[in-house]
Amino acid sequence: MPLLAxxxxxxxxxxxxxxSTLGTSGAFDQQGRLWVAHTxxxxxxxxxxxxxxRSWTPPRQVLHKxxxxxxxxxxxxxxxxxxxxxxxxxxxxxxxxxHTGNIRFIRSxxxxxxxxxxxxxxxxxxxxxxxxxxxxxxxxxxxxxxWLDQRDKDAAQAAQxxxxxxxxxxxxxxxxxxxxxxxxxxxxxxxxxCRIATAVAPDGRVAxxxxxxxxxxxxxxxxxxxxxxxxxxxxxxxxxxxxxxDACPHHGPSLAFDSKGQRHQAWFSAxxxxxxxxxxxxxxxxxxxxxxxxxxxxxxxxxxxxxxxxEFDGTATGIHAQVSPDGGASWSKHTVAxxxxxxxxxxxxxxxxxxxLLWRTADEGIVVRKLEE
Amino acid sequence: MKMLHPLAAAVVATAIAALxxxxxxxxxxxxxxxxxxxxxxxSVEQIAASHKGKPFVxxxxxxxxxxxxxxLDVLSKARAANPxxxxxxxxxxxxxxxxxxxxxxxxxxxxDLLADAWSFGGLAPERLRYAIDxxxxxxxxxxxxxxxQGQRVxxxxxxxxALIEKMR
Numbered sequence: 001m002p003l004l005a006x007x008x009x010x011x012x013x014x015x016x017x018x019x020s021t022l023g024t025s026g027a028f029d030q031q032g033r034l035w036v037a038h039t040x041x042x043x044x045x046x047x048x049x050x051x052x053x054r055s056w057t058p059p060r061q062v063l064h065k066x067x068x069x070x071x072x073x074x075x076x077x078x079x080x081x082x083x084x085x086x087x088x089x090x091x092x093x094x095x096x097x098x099h100t101g102n103i104r105f106i107r108s109x110x111x112x113x114x115x116x117x118x119x120x121x122x123x124x125x126x127x128x129x130x131x132x133x134x135x136x137x138x139x140x141x142x143x144x145x146x147w148l149d150q151r152d153k154d155a156a157q158a159a160q161x162x163x164x165x166x167x168x169x170x171x172x173x174x175x176x177x178x179x180x181x182x183x184x185x186x187x188x189x190x191x192x193x194c195r196i197a198t199a200v201a202p203d204g205r206v207a208x209x210x211x212x213x214x215x216x217x218x219x220x221x222x223x224x225x226x227x228x229x230x231x232x233x234x235x236x237x238x239x240x241x242x243x244x245x246d247a248c249p250h251h252g253p254s255l256a257f258d259s260k261g262q263r264h265q266a267w268f269s270a271x272x273x274x275x276x277x278x279x280x281x282x283x284x285x286x287x288x289x290x291x292x293x294x295x296x297x298x299x300x301x302x303x304x305x306x307x308x309x310x311e312f313d314g315t316a317t318g319i320h321a322q323v324s325p326d327g328g329a330s331w332s333k334h335t336v337a338x339x340x341x342x343x344x345x346x347x348x349x350x351x352x353x354x355x356x357l358l359w360r361t362a363d364e365g366i367v368v369r370k371l372e373e
Numbered sequence: 374m375k376m377l378h379p380l381a382a383a384v385v386a387t388a389i390a391a392l393x394x395x396x397x398x399x400x401x402x403x404x405x406x407x408x409x410x411x412x413x414x415x416s417v418e419q420i421a422a423s424h425k426g427k428p429f430v431x432x433x434x435x436x437x438x439x440x441x442x443x444x445l446d447v448l449s450k451a452r453a454a455n456p457x458x459x460x461x462x463x464x465x466x467x468x469x470x471x472x473x474x475x476x477x478x479x480x481x482x483x484x485d486l487l488a489d490a491w492s493f494g495g496l497a498p499e500r501l502r503y504a505i506d507x508x509x510x511x512x513x514x515x516x517x518x519x520x521x522q523g524q525r526v527x528x529x530x531x532x533x534x535a536l537i538e539k540m541r
Contacts, residue, residue, distance in 0.1 A: 072437075098436075098437065099437070099439075192439065193437075193438075245512065245529060245530050246440055246530045246531040247438075247440050247512045247513060247514060247515075247529050247530045247531065248437075248438045248439065248440055248441075248512065248513055249511075249512045250438075250511060250512070250513070251510075251511065251512070268510070270510055270512060270529065275510055276510070291507065291508050291510070292499070292503065292507065292510070294499075294510055294511065310499075312497075312499035312500065312502075312503050314503060314507070317497060317499055317500075339497075340497070341496075341497050342497040342498065343497070362497075
């Protein structure tokens, strides 16, 4: 088969996949307007709502030129805001070959009216895997972008050395997203197909949690701080399930810090065939829902903590929530939304002291619900 | 939910035509679904019934799962060495995605596994996953090893010759 035909096929395939995905992310700006980003035919589509998702502005393309943007279950364009209301978007641009991509960034300095041309953040320009970006802005306004990176695996393979999984890298912008600094390696040996979770602690430090591959093939989680100087300490183990598997879980963790600096985390494991979604924080470890619980996300606002997850009960897919008013000491449980058809993972957005669910479904569209005790 | 730009659709169609013309056995692509069957909740029973009385394996996989690719190759080789060893595949790649389905069909055709191949049909993926196994949570590859009495054992992870030896 001519190489050209294959490449055309792949790019077209990727474009078709991107256009049909439900992958959506969202965030409230300082004025309380809700912004959501998802993918359309030509890249990223942005919409906003002044009334908590009851009505939306028409979808708007924000990329100057068409690009294929990754947005499957674990990947989607990400929105963050700077301290002066700057709107930042990060995303993974898919390249021609499977599992390859660039970490891209654009910004708007006029409240989403106009956007800068996109640029590639990572310095390594080999056409290999740079995917699963996640973005955070620290209290000083520095932008942290973390992603999964294939370069060390490729180097090891070329030298015929064994290498577990791929690696997690990050870069920091200290000029409001005009540019990013050098690529810094956070850790070797991450799972290849699970989203990274990032969060800002109350002291301003940025942390990441990801599915790691501990020796020999234990796909539990690790957590590490991302220092702005690009010199991270060794990661710490975050979960202890001992899930030994050579498979693609497609199921990354979630991370949050409350106002006292307590770490809250949610993740998925199927160790010992007794799998499911789990939460830990405030000294507790608990199972979320039943065996079908999946894609849990956790967030905190002050001492309010919310965990949401998706669960199919044999009839419908529900979004279930546990909400705590006291840093995870006590919880109330709710079913927040349901759908009969396909749906995205659930996400939690913060607005001041409030936490909100964002969930895109094929049947109902973008579902927005306040998460309360 | 599928919204394909008309221009993109035209390019897909052209690419599919090019692929079909170049495929080793064009007849396999003659059907609208490229030889793939639409997997629905009732398909599990149908698969079990059609292989009744003999051991067989069902592999659940997807194009974007690297461990699945290796597993497919290992299974295909094992079947070549043991012609009586039946292999059923179910991909979670939706059949409604014509371009992706063409790649699935090409992949399976290349290793002679297209004869009993299923792709996720129109229902929500979690519904179809639940029909396969309420205790499976989507990690891939996932395999089900049926014995002659129709009892099955589930396994998550890459398939190796040693695993086949153990599970058959």
